[in-house]
Structures are given as structure tokens and as C-alpha cells.
Amino acid sequence: MRLILVGGGLANSLIAHRLSAMRPDVDWTILEAGDELGGNHTWSFHAGDLTPDQQGWMDPFVSARWPGYAVAFPGLDRSLPLGYRSASAERMRAVMAVHADRVRTGAAVSALRPDGVTLASGEEIRADAVIDGRGYRPSPHLQVAFQKFYGIEVRTAVPHGQADPIIMDATVPQRDGFRFVYTLPFAADRVLIEDTYYSDGLDVDQGALRALTLDYARRRGWDVAEVLRDEAGVLPIALGGDIERFWDDGPGVARSGLRAALFHPTTGYSLPDAVRLADRVAALSDLGAANLHRETRAHSVQCWKDAGFYRLLDRLLFKAAEPDRRYSLIERFYHFSPDLVSRFYAGRSTLYDKARVLTGKPPVPIFRALRCLREPTTLATAP
Ligand SMILES: Cc1cc2nc3c(=O)[nH]c(=O)nc-3n(C[C@H](O)[C@H](O)[C@H](O)COP(=O)(O)OP(=O)(O)OC[C@H]3O[C@@H](n4cnc5c(N)ncnc54)[C@H](O)[C@@H]3O)c2cc1C
Structure with a gap:
């Protein structure tokens, strides 16, 4: 049984990992256009998003965990005793390193069929089934707005003193829609600061947002010694759509992740959905192209209807x-x-x-x- 996973992002990497554990007979290959799996990401989620079993098999991917988090608004300051977790792309690459011979990077796919793909180089690869996990693509059948953000991970000169994440600090001046700052303390002197907007426009002026994140750090009394990395994102927030037509509009290939519209409609986050789909795919007895397409479509349609x-x-x-x-x-x-x-x-x-x-x-x-x-x-x- 030969399976090609197109796109080595979150959803397909988790499917590959789960298949290796549950279906060692499946000969899977990941084709990733970039030069490494997972890109430049930190995927956070609420511990309660996953079942205990899912938390167990996801554990190797988790790079940070906290027992609770806080939110802050002009009229509310609250700590919630709800576990919060982050999985990093770096950790994912370490977990997936044992499968290095099954991952091809620099392999951009230009055409997909249920039983094979064509690479941009012209190379043809045949398989029993293909899963399209190439990430978000706008569709005329899904009406979305956007959550956009720009963040920096910094090292502070002295311990910053924040123990748990503040997943929304909306006490900052409101501009460009709903604005909040999201902070994840990865270590005593390392914190991710993300300036986030639920706005009507798509522009992300990274220079201006970087200045705002540094300004936020100053307001919190943090002396930034070094900016370690930055990340920017624009995530879809679902307003409506016709999920059946979304699926009709395609070549009958199974899909995963954002390609399958599998994300939380209000946050745009997709890790819990990716975990659930990986479990579902790994539990299938028939991983042939037709059944895989039918199952991933049925899963996506049901999730959409439930949401x-x-x-x-x-x-x-x-x-x-x-x-x-x-x-x-x-x-x-x-x-x-x-x-x-x-x-x-x-x-x-x-x-x-x-x-x-x-x-x-x-x-x-x-x-x-x-x-x-x-x-x-x-x-x-x-x-
Ligand atoms: C900066 C950022 C931060 C985010 N933070 C979170 C978070 O904290 N928690 C959360 O749950 N969600 C988060 N998300 C949202 C969402 O979960 C991620 O976008 C997630 O990575 C989507 O998973 P995916 O597998 O669908 O796509 P991706 O992880 O984006 O993977 C798609 C992969 O396909 C590859 N690809 C594209 N085209 C081709 C091609 N033609 N041939 C071969 N490969 C191709 C890409 O290079 C990429 O590696 C974040 C998104 C961004 C952008």
C-alpha cells in the first residue's frame, strides 16, 4: 500500500506519525515543497481539546506545557485553570527524524490525481492513494474573515516574571478591529509576544507590528536583550459556506488540514482537528484512493456541519x-x-x-x- 502525502506541514506529518504507529504496513512518503518539515511554527492548543489518548500520542510533539492561562480585558482579569500546550515545528522535525528516508523536501507538486502526482520537475509518481495537505487556499465556497498576527520570541535581560500564558491581553489600545496581545512564556527569560487582530483588512505591516510588540514588552517592564525569531500569520475565520461545493471543486483527492477546511471556525487553529483526522485515517482498514477521499470528505463535512x-x-x-x-x-x-x-x-x-x-x-x-x-x-x- 503506497500513500503519498503532499505537503509536509502539521496535518500530514501527524497522519504519517500515526500511520507509522498503527499501520506499519503502509508505505507513506511526504513530498514537501520547502526545505524542511513544518516551516516556522509554534502550534498551541488547549489540553482539553484532545482526549487523554490523543494527549498521550501527541506528547513527543509538545515543547511547552502550562497548568493554566489568563485573559485580560478592560473590565475583566481572569486566570483559568485550563492546561495549555505548545508544539513546535522544531520538535516535530526531531520526532519525524526517524522517518528521514520517507520525506522528500524541495519536492513541489504541480498536479495531483487520486493515484499519483506530478512534481514541478516533471517527475511522475504513482501511488495507491494521495492526501492533499498543502495548507489553506481561498475558495469561492467558503466565506471567511481573518485573524492576523505578527509575533517575536525574545530573550529578556532578567526573568520576565510571567509564569503562564496570557492568551488575550485586550487592555491594549483597540485598533484595526479586535486587537489583543498573546504572550507565551517558554522559559524564565524567553517569551513569545504576538500582536493579533480580528480585522476586516488583510494588510500586515510587519515593521509597525514589530514596534508595537516591542512597545508592549516595554509596558510590561521587560528589558528585551535579543529577538530570537519572528512569525507572522493570517488565519481564516469561518463565517459561512457550502462545504459540499467546496469538496466538489477538486479532483477527487483526499485532503487534510486547512485544505480540508479543518480548523476551529473562531480561532483558525487546526492542531486538534489535525490530531482527530490522523486518528481517523490511521483507523481505516481501506486506505485506497476512493475510500480515503470519501472518508476525509465525510469527516470534513460533518465537522463543518457541527460547527x-x-x-x-x-x-x-x-x-x-x-x-x-x-x-x-x-x-x-x-x-x-x-x-x-x-x-x-x-x-x-x-x-x-x-x-x-x-x-x-x-x-x-x-x-x-x-x-x-x-x-x-x-x-x-x-x-
Ligand atoms: C504563524 C502561524 C501560527 C499558527 N499558530 C497556530 C497555533 O498556535 N495553533 C494552531 O492550532 N494553529 C495555528 N496556526 C494555524 C494552523 O494550525 C497552521 O496553519 C497549520 O500549520 C495548518 O496545518 P496544515 O497541515 O493544513 O498546513 P501547513 O502546516 O501550512 O502545511 C502545508 C505544507 O504544504 C507545503 N506545500 C504547499 N504547497 C505545496 C506543493 N505544491 N507541493 C508540496 N508541498 C507543498 C507547504 O510548504 C507546507 O509545509 C498557525 C498558523 C500560522 C501561519
Whole structure:
């Protein structure tokens, strides 16, 4: 059984790792266009996003773990006793190093078929099945807004004194939509500072955002001795769409990760979805092209359908709330119990959770909120 995984990012690397453990008979190869697996990423997630079993097999990928995290808003300062984790691309490469002979880097794929691929070099490779994990691609069938950010990881001259992540510090001046700063303390003198926006525009002025992150460090009293690395991202936030047409628009090849629209609609984060898909793929008895396409499509469609509540919240955030008041919706959310917050991030909100989040004094104008109820299925604005 020969399987080609196109794209050596998060989703396909986890599938490969899981297949090696569960299906050693599968001869998989990763074809990655870049010069290494995983790129320049830190993938964070909430411990509660994964089952105990998934936490167990993901453990080797985890580079940092914290027992809780905090959020800060103009009217709320709160610590939540919910575990938080980060997996780094560097750690992923170390875990995947045992499979070095099954990973081809510098291998850009120019065409995919259910039973093979063509590389940009013209080389043809045949297989029993192919999984397309080439990351996010805009689609006319998915309506998305964006979370954009720029971050720097810094070494501080003296210990910074922050023990746990602050996943949203929205006490910073609001600009360009909902703005918050996200900080992950990796060591006593090492911290990632990310300036993040839920905004209507896509521009990321890295120079300006770098100055803002350094300014934030100063405001926190941190003396930055060295900037170790930086990262920038623009993640899709789902507002609506037609998931069946999204899948119809393709050559019948199985997909993974963002290519399969597998991300949390409100955060754009995809690690928990990638873990679940890896488990599902590794449990299949038939890994032939037709079944793999059917299964990955069915999984993606079901996840999309189950996530309608989160897309409604996203529409309220982006289409009903005034950009500089968006933070108030999120601030209100963080008053709820840690269990409700945990289920929200895991994509497992109960009916009761949904009712609690949607009822009460709405922090958005009611008429605009009503206009958000119906889910759009076509692209209103180009991304
Ligand atoms: C800077 C940044 C930070 C993020 N932080 C988090 C986070 O903390 N937590 C979280 O859950 N999510 C996070 N995300 C969102 C999301 O989880 C990641 O984008 C994740 O890497 C998506 O996984 P993927 O496998 O779908 O795609 P990717 O990991 O992007 O992998 C796609 C791979 O395909 C390769 N590729 C593309 N085209 C070709 C081709 N033609 N031929 C061969 N290879 C190709 C690319 O080089 C890439 O390596 C972050 C995203 C970014 C950009």
C-alpha cells in the first residue's frame, strides 16, 4: 500500500506519525515543497481539546506545557485553570527524524490525481492513494474573515516574571478591529509576544507590528536583550459556506488540514482537528484512493456541519459588532465557567453552552445581530 502525502506541514506529518504507529504496513512518503518539515511554527492548543489518548500520542510533539492561562480585558482579569500546550515545528522535525528516508523536501507538486502526482520537475509518481495537505487556499465556497498576527520570541535581560500564558491581553489600545496581545512564556527569560487582530483588512505591516510588540514588552517592564525569531500569520475565520461545493471543486483527492477546511471556525487553529483526522485515517482498514477521499470528505463535512454555532458567533463578531467594540463580545464570553470555555475551544459546546453564550444582554445591536442568523453560502467579498 503506497500513500503519498503532499505537503509536509502539521496535518500530514501527524497522519504519517500515526500511520507509522498503527499501520506499519503502509508505505507513506511526504513530498514537501520547502526545505524542511513544518516551516516556522509554534502550534498551541488547549489540553482539553484532545482526549487523554490523543494527549498521550501527541506528547513527543509538545515543547511547552502550562497548568493554566489568563485573559485580560478592560473590565475583566481572569486566570483559568485550563492546561495549555505548545508544539513546535522544531520538535516535530526531531520526532519525524526517524522517518528521514520517507520525506522528500524541495519536492513541489504541480498536479495531483487520486493515484499519483506530478512534481514541478516533471517527475511522475504513482501511488495507491494521495492526501492533499498543502495548507489553506481561498475558495469561492467558503466565506471567511481573518485573524492576523505578527509575533517575536525574545530573550529578556532578567526573568520576565510571567509564569503562564496570557492568551488575550485586550487592555491594549483597540485598533484595526479586535486587537489583543498573546504572550507565551517558554522559559524564565524567553517569551513569545504576538500582536493579533480580528480585522476586516488583510494588510500586515510587519515593521509597525514589530514596534508595537516591542512597545508592549516595554509596558510590561521587560528589558528585551535579543529577538530570537519572528512569525507572522493570517488565519481564516469561518463565517459561512457550502462545504459540499467546496469538496466538489477538486479532483477527487483526499485532503487534510486547512485544505480540508479543518480548523476551529473562531480561532483558525487546526492542531486538534489535525490530531482527530490522523486518528481517523490511521483507523481505516481501506486506505485506497476512493475510500480515503470519501472518508476525509465525510469527516470534513460533518465537522463543518457541527460547527455552525461558531460561525454564527464569528458573523456576530465581524458583521454585527462595531470593530472597536468587538472585544466586548469576547470579554463577555470569558465570564463563563472554565468548563464552558474549555468545551468552546474543543468544539464541543453543549446546547446549554450555546444558549448561555447567545442569550442575555447582547453586546451588539439587535437588528444587526438578526441579520447574521442566516448563514451565507456564497462568497460575498473576495478574501
Ligand atoms: C504563524 C502561524 C501560527 C499558527 N499558530 C497556530 C497555533 O498556535 N495553533 C494552531 O492550532 N494553529 C495555528 N496556526 C494555524 C494552523 O494550525 C497552521 O496553519 C497549520 O500549520 C495548518 O496545518 P496544515 O497541515 O493544513 O498546513 P501547513 O502546516 O501550512 O502545511 C502545508 C505544507 O504544504 C507545503 N506545500 C504547499 N504547497 C505545496 C506543493 N505544491 N507541493 C508540496 N508541498 C507543498 C507547504 O510548504 C507546507 O509545509 C498557525 C498558523 C500560522 C501561519
